[in-house]
Every structure is written in structure tokens, then in C-alpha cells.
Amino acid sequence: MQDLDIISVNIWHIVISLANLVILFLILKKLLFKPVKKIVDKRQKEIESEYKKAEKTQAEADAIKAEWEGKMATAEAEADKIISDAVERADSRNEVMLYESREKADQIIRKAKADIERERKDARETIKKEIVDVSQTLSEQIIGREINMDDHRDLIDKAIDKIGEEQ
Amino acid sequence: MSIVFLILSILSMAAAIAVKVMFVPASDGIDISGAHVFFTIKMPIQDLPITEAQVNSWCVILAVLFLCLFLTTGLKTRNISIRQMVAEWIVEKVTGLVRTNMGEYFEGFAPFIAAILGLSGFSSLSSLLGLFPPTSDINIIAGWAILVFFLITYYKMKAGPWIYLKSFGQPQPLLAPLNIISEVATPISMAFRHYGNVLSGSIISVLIAVGLTKLSNSLFSFLPGAIADFPYLRIGIPAVLSIYFDLFSGCLQAFIFAILTMLYVAGGFPAEEYAARKKRRQERAAAKAARSQTAGKHADN
Numbered sequence: 001m002q003d004l005d006i007i008s009v010n011i012w013h014i015v016i017s018l019a020n021l022v023i024l025f026l027i028l029k030k031l032l033f034k035p036v037k038k039i040v041d042k043r044q045k046e047i048e049s050e051y052k053k054a055e056k057t058q059a060e061a062d063a064i065k066a067e068w069e070g071k072m073a074t075a076e077a078e079a080d081k082i083i084s085d086a087v088e089r090a091d092s093r094n095e096v097m098l099y100e101s102r103e104k105a106d107q108i109i110r111k112a113k114a115d116i117e118r119e120r121k122d123a124r125e126t127i128k129k130e131i132v133d134v135s136q137t138l139s140e141q142i143i144g145r146e147i148n149m150d151d152h153r154d155l156i157d158k159a160i161d162k163i164g165e166e167q
Numbered sequence: 168m169s170i171v172f173l174i175l176s177i178l179s180m181a182a183a184i185a186v187k188v189m190f191v192p193a194s195d196g197i198d199i200s201g202a203h204v205f206f207t208i209k210m211p212i213q214d215l216p217i218t219e220a221q222v223n224s225w226c227v228i229l230a231v232l233f234l235c236l237f238l239t240t241g242l243k244t245r246n247i248s249i250r251q252m253v254a255e256w257i258v259e260k261v262t263g264l265v266r267t268n269m270g271e272y273f274e275g276f277a278p279f280i281a282a283i284l285g286l287s288g289f290s291s292l293s294s295l296l297g298l299f300p301p302t303s304d305i306n307i308i309a310g311w312a313i314l315v316f317f318l319i320t321y322y323k324m325k326a327g328p329w330i331y332l333k334s335f336g337q338p339q340p341l342l343a344p345l346n347i348i349s350e351v352a353t354p355i356s357m358a359f360r361h362y363g364n365v366l367s368g369s370i371i372s373v374l375i376a377v378g379l380t381k382l383s384n385s386l387f388s389f390l391p392g393a394i395a396d397f398p399y400l401r402i403g404i405p406a407v408l409s410i411y412f413d414l415f416s417g418c419l420q421a422f423i424f425a426i427l428t429m430l431y432v433a434g435g436f437p438a439e440e441y442a443a444r445k446k447r448r449q450e451r452a453a454a455k456a457a458r459s460q461t462a463g464k465h466a467d468n
Contacts, residue, residue, distance in 0.1 A: 006201050006366070010306050012215040017224065017301075017310025024228050024286050029278035031235040036258040039242040039251075046244050 132156045169240040169250065176233035183226035183298055187219065199370055202299050220304035227289045227301070257281070268426065269433035276429070283311065283425045291365055291417025295409070302420070303366040305358065312354035315428045319353065319435045326440035334437070357427055361420045368412030376405055 135156055191203045202218035209215075238254035247255075261281045262274065269276060287302055294300040301307045324331045335346040383400040 006199060007305055008201055009309070010216065011213050012210055013218075013221065013304070013306030014310040014313065016215075016221060017307040018314045019310075020224055020228060020307075021282060021286060021311050021314055024231060025279045025282040027228070027232050027235060028281045028285065031232065032239060032254065032281070033258055033278045035239045035242055036254050039244060040255065040258075043244040 128157070128160050131160060169237050172233045172237035172240065176230045176237060179226050179229035179233060180293070180296060183223050183293070184296055186222055187298055191219065199373055202304055218304070219299040220301040220307055223293055223298050224286070224290055224301040224307060227286060227293060231285050231289060264425075265429060268429040270438075272438070273429075273433055273436075276432070280425050280429060283428060284421050287311075287361065287421035287424055288418055291413065291421060294365075294369065294413045294417070300365055300369065300413075300417070302361060302417070303369055305362045308358040308362040308424075309354075311424070312358035315357065315431065316354035318428075319431050322432055322436040326437045326444050330437060330440050353431060357424060361424050364416055364420045368416050372405060372408060372412055375408060376401055379404060 132153055136152060139152070186205075187203075190205055202220040204216040204218050205222065207214050207216040238250050238257075240250075241248070242251055242254075258277070258281075261284070262277045265277045265280050266274060290301040290307070292300075294303075320331075323334065335343045335350075337346075379400040380398040383398045384396065387395050387397075387399060389395070
């Protein structure tokens with residue numbers, strides 16, 4: 001067999017070459033581009049779903065965090081309230097106690113005063129009686145005669161009252 | 168599993184080398200000729216000789232096929248292998264190239280551009296294996312260029328044949344013949360550019376090899392006997408030139424062919440007219456649908 005001339009045109013060669021290019025195009029399309037595109041798309045989808053999942057988890061975490069923060073805030077407020085309540089209660093009890101003790105003290109004082117008053121009254125009565133008796137005796141002895149006891153007593157009482165008023 | 172495909176891919180190139188070694192008679196490297204003809208099939212119009220160019224391009228296609236299978240076995244969505252990275256890189260780069268040069272509408276062209284790059288590049292690079300590069304056969308490139316021409320024309324016709332015909336009369340009806348010539352010249356220039364670059368590379372390589380042999384013989388003629396006949400200057404120097412002519416030029420021409428395909432197809436596509444036509448069609452379809460609906464109502468009444 002011999003070689004071809006350096007430039008030789010053959011219609012069948014041209015057709016075969018054209019077909020070759022089309023065949024290689026189909027091979028590359030079916031065996032390289034299609035699978036690679038498919039896998040790239042799949043990866044893209046996977047990444048998107050992963051992102052979505054991550055965003056969802058993040059949102060959930062944020063919600064839980066917010067909830068906890070809220071709870072913490074209310075808990076603090078509650079604690080403050082409890083403390084202030086306790087303080088208030090303690091204060092009021094203090095006051096009550098103070099009031100009660102003052103009341104008691106007042107009562108004691110009043111009672112004491114009343115006692116004193118009564119004692120004094122008693123004492124005055126006694127003294128008055130004594131004075132009347134003494135003055136009666138004295139006046140009987142001085143005057144030497146019986147005095148109408150009732151008149152006498154009346155007189156002395158008046159005198160003593162006058163003295164008491166002058167005092 | 169995937170390694171089997173890699174081995175098959177390499178084997179298909181090895182098969183091309185084996186065919187060449189078995190059936191192509193060794194030459195002195197001085198003759199400049201076309202591809203070796205293995206056998207000829209009787210066909211109408213013209214006989215079909217099966218040459219090195221055909222066999223090598225089929226081997227390249229097989230190699231690319233197995234390479235694709237090798238790259239795309241066991242694709243995963245995470246923890247990807249280096250193979251998958253390479254596959255994704257190729258797809259991404261070619262798609263990006265097509266998108267920047269042709270726009271979103273032509274994104275389906277990515278595998279076609281990849282096919283041009285792969286077939287042209289690997290065909291040119293097969294000369295590194297000592298094979299006859301199919302791209303230095305005018306018929307191979309002509310086939311691709313004609314396919315590109317069909318594509319250009321198809322996309323120009325997308326907005327209607329009337330607009331396509333009218334585009335020849337622009338900017339002046341008098342320039343119509345020139346426009347027609349430039350239209351036809353597009354695939355021819357593409358084919359000749361690519362083919363001429365690769366073929367001239369091999370021719371220059373042969374010429375330089377011959378020249379270096381002669382120079383080395385005359386320089387080392389003082390050496391005794393057979394030692395003087397050895398072409399010392401052919402060690403290394405042609406390899407450096409081969410880096411340009413086979414590696415660089417081959418890749419560059421593949422890239423240029425792909426870029427020109429993209430530019431011509433996208434540039435010839437009358438996007439505005441096409442959009443207008445599509446809109447008109449939609450409106451017409453909507454009007455028709457509305458009419459048929461009212462007609463149906465009338466029929467009901």
C-alpha cells in the first residue's frame with residue numbers, strides 16, 4: 001500500500017470526520033457533562049438543605065436562649081420581689097411589735113397611774129377620816145361637849161375640801 | 168474499577184502505535200507525504216481509503232471515551248477524589264468558557280466545544296507518540312469546519328430564513344457577493360488554518376531533521392567510519408522544536424478552532440430578531456388559544 005498525497009481531498013473522509021466529531025460530542029455530553037452536572041446539582045441541593053437545617057437549628061437555639069433569658073429575668077424579678085416582701089413583712093412586724101410594746105408600756109403606765117391615783121384617793125380618804133376623827137376627838141376635848149356628829153363631820157369635810165382646793 | 172478504564176484509554180493509544188509499527192513501513196524521515204493507506208473500500212462517488220488519520224482519530228475517540236468513563240466512575244457529593252475534581256474542573260472550565268464567549272443561551276454548546284478541544288488537541292498531541300497526527304489531514308479538519316458551518320447557518324436561520332437572506336444584503340445590497348464569499352470562506356479558512364499549522368509543523372520538523380543530519384555529517388566527517396555517519400545534532404534539538412510544533416501549536420490550534428467556532432456561531436446568531444420572533448409566535452399562539460376558547464364557548468351555547 002502506498003501513502004496518500006500530502007493534500008488529497010476525499011469526501012468520505014470529510015463525512016467520517018464530521019461524524020467523529022458528532023460522536024465525540026455525544027460521548028462527552030452523555031458520559032462527562034451529564035453525570036458531572038448531575039452530581040454538582042445534587043451537591044448544591046444537599047448544601048442548600050444543610051444550610052436550611054443549620055438555619056432552623058440556629059433559630060431554635062435562639063428561641064430557647066430567648067426563653068431562658070426571659071425566664072432568668074422573671075426569676076430575678078421574683079427573687080427581688082420575695083426579698084422585698086420579706087423585708088416589708090419584717091418591717092411591718094417590727095412596727096407591730098413596737099406598737100404592741102408601746103401599747104403595753106402605755107397600759108402599764110396607765111395602770112400604774114390609776115393605781116397611784118387610787119392609792120392616793122384611799123390615802124386621802126383615810127387621812128380625811130383620820131383628820132375628822134382626830135379633829136372630833138380634839139374638838140370634843142376642847143369644847144368638852146357632845147357635838148352633833150353629823151353636823152360636825154359635814155363641817156370638817158368642807159374644811160378639808162377647802163384645804164384640798166387650796167393645795 | 169476506574170483504573171480499568173484508564174488502562175483501556177492508554178491501551179487504545181497503544182493500539183494506534185501498534186498498528187503503525189506493524190503496518191507502516193519505516194521511512195528515512197526525508198519523505199514528506201500524507202497518511203499511510205491501510206486498505207481501500209469501494210464506495211460510490213469516491214473510493215474510501217482507510218488511512219492512518221482515520222485509525223488514529225478513532226483511537227483518540229476511544230481514548231477520550233475511556234478517559235470520560237475513568238473520570239466519572241464513582242462520583243460523590245462529598246469527600247471527592249482527585250479524578251472527580253479533574254472531571255468537575257474540565258466541565259466547569261469549558262462551561263465557563265462557553266458562557267463568557269457565547270452567552271447563557273448557548274450553554275448547551277459546552278460539550279461540543281469540549282469535543283472540539285479534546286479531539287483536536289489529542290489528535291495533534293498524538294504526534295508526540297510518533298503517530299501521524301490526524302489534524303494534519305485536510306479532510307479531518309474540513310469535516311469539523313463543515314459541521315461548524317452548518318451550525319453557524321442553522322443559528323443564523325433561527326430568526327427565520329428571510330432575515331438570514333436579508334443579512335447578505337447588509338450594509339449594501341451590492342456587497343451581497345462579497346458577503347456570500349466571506350460566509351463560505353469561514354469554514355475554509357478555519358480548516359486551512361488548523362490543518363496548515365499542524366502540517367507545516369511536521370514538515371518543518373522533517374526538514375530540520377534532514378538538515379541537521381546533513382550538517383552533522385559534514386561537521387563530524389573527520390571521525391573514522393560509522394561514527395561519522397551518526398547524526399549527533401539530531402539529539403535533543405528536534406525535541407525542543409517539537410515542544411513548539413507539536414505541544415504548543417497543537418494545543419493552541421485546538422483552542423483557536425474552539426474559540427472561532429464559539430465566536431462565529433454566537434456572532435451570527437441574531438438574538439434580537441430571534442427574541443422578537445419568539446415573542447410574536449407566543450402572542451399568536453395565545454391569540455389562537457383565546458380564539459379557540461371563545462369558539463368552544465360559542466359551540467357550547
